[in-house]
Amino acid sequence: MTPPLRPPSKKDPQKRTNPPLRPPEARSRAALGLTAAAAEGRFALQVCEECASVQYPPRDACKACLSTDLVWRDQSSSGTLLAETTVRTSTKLFFRERMPWRMGSVRLDVGPVILCHLHGDCRRDDKVTILNRLDAAGQGVLLAVPAERTDNMDDDPQLRALSADPKHRRILITDLRNPNTPALAGALLDAGAATVFLGESESWRPHANRSTLAELENVEILPLDVTDTASVEKLAGEIGGKTDILINNARFMRPGGALDRGDTAFAREEMDVNYLGLMRLAQAFGPGMCSRTGDGVNSAATWVNILSVHALSNAPEYGCFTASNAAAYSLSQSLRGEFRTSGLRVMNVFTGPTDDDWYQELPPPKVTPNALARASVAGLRQGLEDVWCGDVANEIRERWRRDPKVLERELTQGVEGA
Amino acid sequence: MTALETLVSGLAGGSVRIIDLTHTLDPDFPVIVLPPEFNQCARFRMEEISAYDHRGPAWKWHNISMSEHTGTHFDAPSHWISGRDVPRGSVDEIPIEAFVGPVVVIDCSSGAAENEDFELTPGIIAGWEAEHGEIPEDAWVLMRTDWSKRSGADYLNMREDGPHSPGPTPDGIRFLIEERKFAALEPKRSVPMPVRALIMCRPIRRIFTCTAPGNTVCSVLQTWISFLQPVPY
Numbered sequence: 001m002t003p004p005l006r007p008p009s010k011k012d013p014q015k016r017t018n019p020p021l022r023p024p025e026a027r028s029r030a031a032l033g034l035t036a037a038a039a040e041g042r043f044a045l046q047v048c049e050e051c052a053s054v055q056y057p058p059r060d061a062c063k064a065c066l067s068t069d070l071v072w073r074d075q076s077s078s079g080t081l082l083a084e085t086t087v088r089t090s091t092k093l094f095f096r097e098r099m100p101w102r103m104g105s106v107r108l109d110v111g112p113v114i115l116c117h118l119h120g121d122c123r124r125d126d127k128v129t130i131l132n133r134l135d136a137a138g139q140g141v142l143l144a145v146p147a148e149r150t151d152n153m154d155d156d157p158q159l160r161a162l163s164a165d166p167k168h169r170r171i172l173i174t175d176l177r178n179p180n181t182p183a184l185a186g187a188l189l190d191a192g193a194a195t196v197f198l199g200e201s202e203s204w205r206p207h208a209n210r211s212t213l214a215e216l217e218n219v220e221i222l223p224l225d226v227t228d229t230a231s232v233e234k235l236a237g238e239i240g241g242k243t244d245i246l247i248n249n250a251r252f253m254r255p256g257g258a259l260d261r262g263d264t265a266f267a268r269e270e271m272d273v274n275y276l277g278l279m280r281l282a283q284a285f286g287p288g289m290c291s292r293t294g295d296g297v298n299s300a301a302t303w304v305n306i307l308s309v310h311a312l313s314n315a316p317e318y319g320c321f322t323a324s325n326a327a328a329y330s331l332s333q334s335l336r337g338e339f340r341t342s343g344l345r346v347m348n349v350f351t352g353p354t355d356d357d358w359y360q361e362l363p364p365p366k367v368t369p370n371a372l373a374r375a376s377v378a379g380l381r382q383g384l385e386d387v388w389c390g391d392v393a394n395e396i397r398e399r400w401r402r403d404p405k406v407l408e409r410e411l412t413q414g415v416e417g418a
Numbered sequence: 419m420t421a422l423e424t425l426v427s428g429l430a431g432g433s434v435r436i437i438d439l440t441h442t443l444d445p446d447f448p449v450i451v452l453p454p455e456f457n458q459c460a461r462f463r464m465e466e467i468s469a470y471d472h473r474g475p476a477w478k479w480h481n482i483s484m485s486e487h488t489g490t491h492f493d494a495p496s497h498w499i500s501g502r503d504v505p506r507g508s509v510d511e512i513p514i515e516a517f518v519g520p521v522v523v524i525d526c527s528s529g530a531a532e533n534e535d536f537e538l539t540p541g542i543i544a545g546w547e548a549e550h551g552e553i554p555e556d557a558w559v560l561m562r563t564d565w566s567k568r569s570g571a572d573y574l575n576m577r578e579d580g581p582h583s584p585g586p587t588p589d590g591i592r593f594l595i596e597e598r599k600f601a602a603l604e605p606k607r608s609v610p611m612p613v614r615a616l617i618m619c620r621p622i623r624r625i626f627t628c629t630a631p632g633n634t635v636c637s638v639l640q641t642w643i644s645f646l647q648p649v650p651y
Contacts (some may be wrong), residue, residue: 118472202461204448204570228445229465254455265457 002120007168007194008297018294020342021094022136031058033072034132038045038140040143041383043077043132045112046070050375055301056112079106081122081144082113085128090323097158106130106144117144117158121150133162134383136293136343138336154411163383164301164345167192174226174281176200178249179356180306183369187377189218194298197239199224199250200232226250226277227269229284235285241292245380246285250277253358257319270324278305278328282335290342302345302380305332306372309350309393312400313407336385347384348375351391365391438639440490441566441638448574449488460485522546522553523560526584530563536584540593553598561586 008046011017025028030046037044046055048062049069061068084104090096102118106128113131122128125145135141136151143162145153154165166188173184176198184197198221213219222239225231226248236243252273254266262268282303308315310322325409329348336346353359355366366392379387388394399407419427428434442448449459461504468474470567473505486509496508506512520589524546531537538561547553563584567572586594 082540119580202446202448204446205451223446225445228462231445254454263457269458398556 001150002152002156004152005160005167005297007369009031017292018097018291018296020136021096021097022294022341022343023092023139023141025139025340027059027139028060028221030060032071033058034140034142035138036140037135038132038134039071039072040388041123041132041379041382041384043130045075045108045110047073048087052101054108054110054112056108056114075108075110076110079108079114079128079130079144080128080130081106081124084118084122084124091204093133098161100322101158102177104144112144112184113378116144119153119159119285120156121144121146121153127349131162132157133158134345134385135162138340138345138385150350154320158313160264162345164245164380165191166380169243169298170195170197171237171245171247171283171303172197172199172239172243173249174199174224174277174354176209176213176221177207177249178251179209180249180354180372181209183373184249184376185213185219187370187373189216189358191377191381192339194218195395197222197243201225201227206215206281226271226280230408232280232284236288240285240288242298243289244298244300244304244306245304246281246289247376248278248308249306250274251306252324253318253321255321255358255361257316261320267320267324270321271327273326275319275327275331278331282298282331282338286335286339286344291340293343300344302381302383303335304347304349304376305329306349306351306376307332308394309352309388310411311350312396313404313411315411319388345383345385347379348386349379349387349389350393351389352396366395381382443482443489444486446536446561447489447568448570449485451574453577459487462488509591520554520557522557522561523562525562527562527564530565530584534582534584536563538586538590540587543590543593553594555598557598559594 022095033044033046033270034063035112036213046065047053047070048055049071050067051062052060053064055063055070059070073135082105084102087101089093089100092101102120103115104118104122104124105113105115108130116130119128122144126321128144129144129147131143132140133143141162143158145159154160154163154167171188171193173188173196175306177182177200181198182352185198188196196216196219198219200210200221200223202225203223208220211222214221218219220373223231224233224235228376250273252266252269254261254399256266286303289303292300305328307329308318308322308325310318311325314322314326332348333348339346349372351367351372353362353366354372355368359366375387375389388397396407399410425434429436433647443462444461445464447462449461452458462482464480466473466484467479467481469478470476487499489566493506493511494507494509494512501507524538524542526536526538526542550624561584565583568575
């Protein structure tokens with residue numbers, strides 16, 4: 001049984017913070033299919049289009065028929081643990097600090113035998129489930145966990161290292177005013193977050209969320225305006241060293257494309273909040289978080305952006321807002337590259353229209369604050385990079401993958417008779 | 419001595435003091451809040467260009483941005499639609515002499531302390547004149563509210579039906595315009611729309627609204643001008 005994870009004691013001020021370490025990053029291009037699936041929490045393997053055999057490890061050609069026509073396809077993640085071993089030393093610093101380390105071979109129900117990391121509760125001959133998760137190097141790795149849930153299962157050190165579990169962590173949500181903040185804060189506290197910091201801009205302007213959230217235990221409301229560099233720097237100075245997860249939900253949006261508006265005023269605000277706000281936050285909080293990814297139970301773990309799924313392909317009725325989200329999405333990719341060496345993850349939560357004032361004109365389905373919060377917490381627990389929240393986001397993702405140009409053409413349909 | 423020499427020597431000798439009644443701009447200073455579908459008043463922002471670093475090794479400077487209506491400011495006649503055709507009605511065209519003039523202060527601080535919607539009425543103006551004499555032509559009329567002692571949310575005092583703060587009534591303004599030909603009104607922040615329309619359509623030099631916040635004792639006037647609210651509108 002996994003011992004329950006205790007809240008971390010206060011840091012010993014005389015001890016050096018563990019530097020960020022990570023397992024080897026190098027992979028072949030063929031192997032990156034596993035990482036792409038892990039980014040979304042899927043378990044996929046290479047399948048030969050000619051002879052239909054499923055193979056592992058990934059290769060450039062089918063090991064059965066030598067065809068190069070290989071595709072990554074989701075597979076059943078069930079299997080049986082055949083054998084296990086315990087590694088007691090390693091030349092890699094990341095593993096050296098975490099010894100002993102158990103590994104095993106698992107026969108998958110779909111055929112191949114894989115080598116994988118082992119959850120502490122897995123024993124030989126057990127039925128296991130294979131999780132495909134991103135490791136600290138940002139690469140997909142396989143971990144066998146018990147097929148049935150066990151006590152404190154998520155507290156297993158290997159599993160926790162492959163997640164960004166909110167439990168015992170301190171989390172900053174950047175915009176108290178966003179309609180989704182109460183649901184997000186509530187879901188994170190339910191998931192065991194130690195503290196939820198809420199950034200509040202313009203405290204002179206009253207809003208309903210304040211009274212809802214001010215009374216909650218383990219919630220701290222702090223001044224933060226993502227459009228004001230000094231304000232962002234000040235808060236980073238105060239809590240940057242104890243921000244383990246940052247959720248940027250600051251959003252400015254108005255409907256309309258370029259011709260619906262007579263000027264660039266709203267667009268400027270959209271860029272200032274949605275794009276430059278992210279950049280200011282990254283410049284202020286990024287370095288501190290990057291330096292604390294090895295800092296024990298409440299190490300810095302993930303940077304979260306909440307984005308419109310139309311960051312992938314513009315929706316002209318919200319054209320200018322969408323453009324700012326496309327900019328933010330692109331910046332998030334840059335941040336992934338910039339954070340990579342430290343092991344700090346960037347998780348983008350792509351959402352369809354949300355159930356709030358600015359999408360009032362649109363028919364359902366819309367993403368409720370609770371649905372967004374559930375998806376975000378689930379994404380953190382699974383250590384995802386991309387979360388698709390709601391029917392619209394999932395559908396846009398599918399259509400975008402199938403053919404971006406076709407999707408663009410469909411989203412930019414003209415008006416009949418015009 | 420000429421009047422100018424008297425003033426200059428008074429300033430040099432310290433018998434006359436210059437008081438800054440403007441508010442120091444800061445990024446979190448309240449501004450007018452309009453319904454969100456309208457374009458909004460820009461907040462004050464200050465971005466470092468360089469600070470003795472790789473962006474400029476020997477100097478520190480900032481870019482600043484804000485609205486015409488951020489912090490201490492005045493509304494030129496052309497601000498309001500009723501004043502859009504007033505000759506020389508924009509800030510750059512107003513004769514500089516219009517910015518200097520006699521001041522009267524009508525103390526509404528005790529009334530404003532009891533009632534956040536306190537109104538400056540013709541009756542109160544008449545009461546002031548009975549005590550101090552008639553308001554001179556082209557005078558600046560300052561309405562003391564002590565609102566400057568508030569800050570943040572208390573200052574804006576926003577509720578579901580909008581912000582609440584003391585201000586003049588349309589009748590009060592009409593009296594000042596038509597009977598006293600005043601030059602400026604302070605505060606302008608709680609000037610309701612019909613009042614604003616009245617003020618703004620007057621020819622310049624007669625009428626413009628202004629803001630003159632501050633919180634120091636104004637010994638120049640040797641009165642109790644310790645107030646003058648900072649103005650977000």
